[in-house]
Amino acid sequence: MTAPVSVGTEPVAIGRGGLHAPPAAYGAAALGNLYRALDDDEWREIVPAAWAGGVRYFDVAPHYGLGLAERRLGESLRAFPRDEYVVSTKVGRLLVPQEAAGRTDIENLFDVPADHRRVRDYSRDGVLRSIEQSLERLGLDHIDIVLVHDPDEHEREALEGAFPALSELRDQGVIRSFGAGMNQSAMLARFVRETDADVMMVAGRWTLLDRSAADDLLPLAAQRGVSVLAAAVFNSGILAMDDPAEGATFDYGPADHSVIERSQAIARVARAHGSTLPELAAQYPLRHPAVAAVVMGGASAAQVARNSRLIARPVAAAAWEELGERGLIGTEGHPVR
Template sequence: MTANDPVRIGRGGLTAPPVGYGAASLGNLYRALADDEWPEVVPAAWGGGIRYFDVAPHYGLGLAERRLGESLRALPRDEYIVSTKVGRLLVPQDAAGRTDIDNLFAVPADHRRVRDYSRDGVLRSIEDSLNRLGLDRIDLVLVHDPDEYEREALDGAFPALSELRDQGVIRSFGAGMNQSAMLTRFVTETDADVMMVAGRWTLLDQSAADDLLPAALARDVSVIAAAVFNSGILATDAPRRGDTFDYGPADRAVIDRAQAIREIAHRHGSTLPELAVQYPLTHPAVAAVVRGGASAAQVARNSALTDRTVADEVWVELREHGLISRSAVPARHAPAREGQPVR
């Protein structure tokens, strides 16, 4: 099986190659993309074999959804999956010359985010997203960062999404967070079938192996791994002082760990970024990895990180040195769940 072979995502019949594109950069994450720059991003992803696109209203106050929708318009709708998120409604306001850069997006602050995990909030959010995307359907809906709103999400958002899935309005649903503990509770307390975990199942942070991954495997819930570069340190083949880890400066211990992993990768003809993208897929609960990219060149480079399969010997040596979790096994040697091919 190659990186472009489709795998099952969720239980609603969705399939896509196991590397997707996270569209936060289309919302001017950190910097504004030029008018001749952003239209090249999705075509580069498509050319690299990507057929799963993840977005959210939060990204650029709706700009990422609008740009993604425009970029997908000429592509065959039945050949790709789109996921977006609920939990943050966008309410118009006077920007008064302000930007949204405090929330990391270089866009006018012409809307404000209002947290709403109620049934009505979910329905309104999906309707607004459909309008911004210009699509006739959204395949996968994720409850976005309900950290302080767990009860509201359990009482409102999840039952609403379950109802929409039963009605055939959406195919699958779940949650997207940068913690694994609450996602694990959602796995066990709801009938969601997809969870997106950001930064907690990576080469440098394998905490999701303690709770989310075994729970998801037991309940036939697909996990999507995001932020696999841990905000920067794993994005290049030369980790060094000044790199970021979880959106802050990486300390010496983290840098040393990344360098040790790189040395083992090099001995077997691989690179650190290749390991960073492929490692999450070694666990049989993980269906896909989502990577971003703010330019066609970045997206093409990220898409190519699965072109060369990392040798099993790399994972074995990393485990022997205590650098990665012993709970995961190379997925092509693990038993597949029914209906899901082994990667």
Template sequence: MSPPVSAPESAAIGRGGLAAPPVAYGAAALGNLYQALGEEEWPEIVPAAWASGVRYFDVAPHYGLGLAERRLGESLRALPRDEVVVSTKVGRLLVPQDAAGRTDIDNLFDVPADHRRVRDYSRDGVLRSIEESLRRLGLDRIDIALVHDPDGHEREALEGAFPALSELRDQGVIRSFGAGMNQSAMPTRFVRETDGDVMMIAGRWTLLDQSAADDLLPAAHERDVTVLAAAVFNSGILATDAPGQGSTFDYGPADRSVVDRAQAIARVAHRHGRTLPELAAQYPLTHPAVGAVVMGGASAEQVARNSGLVARPVGDDVWGELRERGLISQEVGPARQAVGLEGHPVR
């Protein structure tokens, strides 16, 4: 593996004393998301992220029926634990079953279906989930625990999962907690009704979907809750510098209007000598509540490329033109001084 590099300047994540640079690695690919990774491929991913300055790694039992946690844990053993932030999730317990030759590809992971997921947001379910994640990761603590996709289970999460995570934080088993969801309304209620201090929002604070600006972001900023922006490419359309027909948006075919808007943003980027993926990675950081963007990658090259997207700061002239053209939301308040992976300020 590449030799460790000095960690770039970090920003606070939550209220538990954690800090990390503004790019985190989302480790779903380690669980064979969409396709299996070869034994010569996956061990290179975390070292590449580390060498690129990444210090925060996010995972979940859901990813590959525990495979992503096991692979991440194996990779982290070569790194200094005190310099790494690790988050995982609760809400889906893994129950063994006979795979009978089946794979989990219906759930997007190319692994044997030797476990099934059971939704459980109760106190006992959370305690069991954390214990099993610690075992798979090979760690003695988890930095951040997120309640995973409790859509349809809000009351159970409020009455079971969140109080249990608060207990675990008091005991030092975790440092911070919150939720990870693909919507902004419910995490906003969690900000107001719990003492969680980290919320991960996927696909709702991006160049193409700024709906979190209406509820989650102002609530989080008011309560000193850190927001982690995931799925900043909206499942693919913003990951390429030339989006076109056939692009995916929110895991389905992108409508013509969405493609047109992405192309319009790309044209503004090009006039300023920037790329659409650079803008997609940096735009979420313009809000003061956002502590990091969470990006994936199924190879060392992809991870290094994604990490580098925040190295050159996008200037206010770019954001200003996009606002004037109605392509992004209006000013959302004073942006925090985010720090790029090469130590540059990112506005």
């Protein structure tokens, strides 16, 4: 019987700015009332539960609840020593006040009053204003990591405005690291080639079901010493289930039958080796040496506590071997940590 393979729960380096955190990170979109409003008792328990589970890296963005997630995260983190956690936020969606007129932001998936509008701004001035606003909402005197948020249709503006501004801020010691966060890997790979960014967050493209980041981002990041943060590792739900069934979601839509069958096959291998599908989903991205952390969400204390435990129990090496032999995970040739 082969020994379990541990991905570790000790702090690892993130970026080149001296930042370290354990590999389980909390993505704080739910603090912005993603899909539904959280009452005070609910949201106030989330960050303490994540902390108790060993989480020390917290990712947020102005986009999440029109600033609400940043305010709630900042309030929650005031209970903990500032030098013991890492915070990342994002730039590119500048929040501009407007009259809510009774409207909510639910069309953008957040159940909050529509008292601001998002303005895409990847310019130098936009970046500086966005960071200033985020610092105020978070109640912090510095932000560790700043990511350019979803610049898909604004690649040139990001390259000419946002990235040079963030590079200067890092050189000045205002921030420690910077990069971009996107749902695609090809543009992130170009950013690795064309900027001196040291962190990239890829959502949904380096998972048990979608390994497309292995074609471009991951090998280049490993070569350049860029830390990759793997987000959306459950592909919006299907990989968060012990036993996926019809009706499961994949990439924010209904999963087709072939995806469900593949997920079920992986789940059977997991069970045969004493693990669960969510454990494999959380640990698989960390098997690539370029990946520093997995960023998992959660809208309750129970969810974040459960997620933080998913990487604590090592998966048997035989499980990964069987998945490879059966073609259920790729053979991209990436070295295992």
